[in-house]
Amino acid sequence: MLVWVSNPLTMGPMYWFGWWLGASILGREHVRQRFEFTFDWFTTELAQIWQPLFLGCIILAFASAGAGLLVARLSWRYHVIRTLLERRRARKARKAASQGRSG
Secondary structure, eight states: OGGGOOOHHHHHHHHHHHHHHHHHHHTOOOOOOOOOOSHHHHHHHHHHHHHHHHHHHHHHHHHHHHHHHHHHHHHHHHHHHHHHHHHHHHHHHHHHHHHHHHO
């Protein structure tokens, strides 16, 4: 469920960047609109910005999912390799200790 939760301080910049990216790709002007916290303003502006916002958010979603997958795979690989190397060192140390006692 935490995937759907976003910090309120980061939602504005994330959606703004998504809109900006979509507007840049679609070749739309980056006109600053005066913000009003009303339902009427929201419905009027949403009719104008939904396409660039949707496109930008989809692109950002795929990019962040790909980056997350890459980081997760690299982290897992690093963990596995580090664990195997530690086990190898421990085995060599045990073998050297057992040879030192018998010799």
